[in-house]
Amino acid sequence: MPDVFADLVGQDDVVDALRRAAASAAAVLRGAAAAHAAATAGPVDPDDADALAAEAEAEATEGAGGADQESGMTHAWILTGPPGSGRSVAARAFAAALQCRRGTGCGECQGCHTTLAGTHADVRLVVPEGLSIGVGEMRALVLRAASTPSGGRWQVVIVSDADRLTEAAGNALLKAVEEPPPRTVFLLCAPSTHPDDVSVTIRSRCRVLSLRQPAPEAVAEVLVRRDGVAPDVARWAAAAAQGHVGRARRLAGDPEARSRRDAVLAVPRRLTGVGAAFDAASALIEAAEAEAEAAVTESDAAERAALQTALGAGGTGRGAAGAMRGAAGQLKELEKRQKSRATRAQRDALDRALVDLAGFYRDALTAALRAPVAPVHTDTAALAEAGAQRWDAEGSLRRLEAVVECRAAIEANVKPRIAVEAMMLTLWKG
Numbered sequence: 181m182p183d184v185f186a187d188l189v190g191q192d193d194v195v196d197a198l199r200r201a202a203a204s205a206a207a208v209l210r211g212a213a214a215a216h217a218a219a220t221a222g223p224v225d226p227d228d229a230d231a232l233a234a235e236a237e238a239e240a241t242e243g244a245g246g247a248d249q250e251s252g253m254t255h256a257w258i259l260t261g262p263p264g265s266g267r268s269v270a271a272r273a274f275a276a277a278l279q280c281r282r283g284t285g286c287g288e289c290q291g292c293h294t295t296l297a298g299t300h301a302d303v304r305l306v307v308p309e310g311l312s313i314g315v316g317e318m319r320a321l322v323l324r325a326a327s328t329p330s331g332g333r334w335q336v337v338i339v340s341d342a343d344r345l346t347e348a349a350g351n352a353l354l355k356a357v358e359e360p361p362p363r364t365v366f367l368l369c370a371p372s373t374h375p376d377d378v379s380v381t382i383r384s385r386c387r388v389l390s391l392r393q394p395a396p397e398a399v400a401e402v403l404v405r406r407d408g409v410a411p412d413v414a415r416w417a418a419a420a421a422q423g424h425v426g427r428a429r430r431l432a433g434d435p436e437a438r439s440r441r442d443a444v445l446a447v448p449r450r451l452t453g454v455g456a457a458f459d460a461a462s463a464l465i466e467a468a469e470a471e472a473e474a475a476v477t478e479s480d481a482a483e484r485a486a487l488q489t490a491l492g493a494g495g496t497g498r499g500a501a502g503a504m505r506g507a508a509g510q511l512k513e514l515e516k517r518q519k520s521r522a523t524r525a526q527r528d529a530l531d532r533a534l535v536d537l538a539g540f541y542r543d544a545l546t547a548a549l550r551a552p553v554a555p556v557h558t559d560t561a562a563l564a565e566a567g568a569q570r571w572d573a574e575g576s577l578r579r580l581e582a583v584v585e586c587r588a589a590i591e592a593n594v595k596p597r598i599a600v601e602a603m604m605l606t607l608w609k610g
């Protein structure tokens with residue numbers, strides 16, 4: 181039976197560090213339990229008493245928020261790594277190991293199971309639905325995280341996109357991280373520890389573990405082993421996904437994801453003039469919108485229905501008018517949240533397309549340089565080669581840069597259509 185860390189692909193160093201920390205966390209709990217037993221049961225064997233005192237001291241250190249240097253267990257962690265490298269997988273696995281009854285992340289006990297399934301009472305996951313995590317959400321979370329863990333182990337708070345915290349939310353979190361309740365562990369996931377992603381003060385309070393972009397071979401191996409994907413499909417998908425494990429799995433198993441990718445990779449061929457460049461920009465934006473809408477429509481409707489039921493829509497009688505006004509406010513709030521989530525889904529879909537496109541021009545560049553590296557997109561390698569002949573290394577690089585700049589511009593809140601149109605013109609003209 182594979183343990184909770186089995187899904188982390190190609191991250192041996194991080195897994196080692198997390199295993200050691202989980203073992204030391206388990207030792208802290210055992211020490212606390214033994215100290216408690218000793219305190220309530222009267223005299224103990226003097227040999228044990230020393231050990232217990234040491235354990236109790238270790239816990240006191242933990243309680244004060246200090247890191248135990250040898251084992252590396254501490255109250256606040258930042259897990260960084262490129263998208264798809266498994267930041268949130270690592271966070272969830274570590275949470276499971278902390279809640280594991282055997283203290284190892286066995287993958288079999290109830291603590292492991294419920295954590296991985298997302299139903300453990302002492303593990304809270306914050307996933308920003310919109311563009312950022314607000315202060316209200318963070319305050320509520322910090323407050324609940326300070327309570328005694330109901331399972332008797334740890335309160336774990338996972339913030340899946342810590343780079344999307346608003347400044348106020350970051351401050352609320354900082355306060356908790358500065359003076360952590362003795363049994364609370366914060367796991368923050370972010371692309372990097374750059375100050376744009378995580379504030380310097382939060383960074384200084386956390387232990388940082390960096391995940392790497394896993395090698396395509398490692399990603400292909402896990403697709404074959406865990407998902408039963410045929411080896412040749414797995415190799416193609418792993419290369420095309422550029423180290424993004426979830427993306428590789430979708431490409432291998434979801435025909436729609438494949439046809440969306442095909443449409444994106446047809447763009448370079450279609451750029452035959454100004455008009456074609458603008459058409460390609462429209463097509464790319466609209467495809468991202470359609471993909472995002474498909475992703476959120478169902479949950480939007482379900483949320484709206486649930487809220488209307490909860491508000492008792494259609495009620496009459498005394499107080500109904502006032503209740504209706506309150507209900508309208510709540511519905512408006514929900515719509516705002518949903519709109520923000522839709523915008524994020526669109527940007528994510530567009531970003532995936534841009535990453536695919538960047539892979540194509542990267543292939544053209546490596547072909548022009550005759551670099552001995554495998555292409556990202558094996559199925560368009562011949563096309564990239566033809567591009568390289570026309571554009572040379574310099575022209576290929578300019579086009580690759582145009583895609584990179586487009587991603588950066590959208591991240592910096594430039595209107596996507598404007599950024600994509602500018603990119604397409606460069607991709608056409610060079």
Ligand SMILES: [Zn+2]
Pocket residue numbers: 279280281282283284285286287288289290291292293
């Ligand atoms: Zn377990």
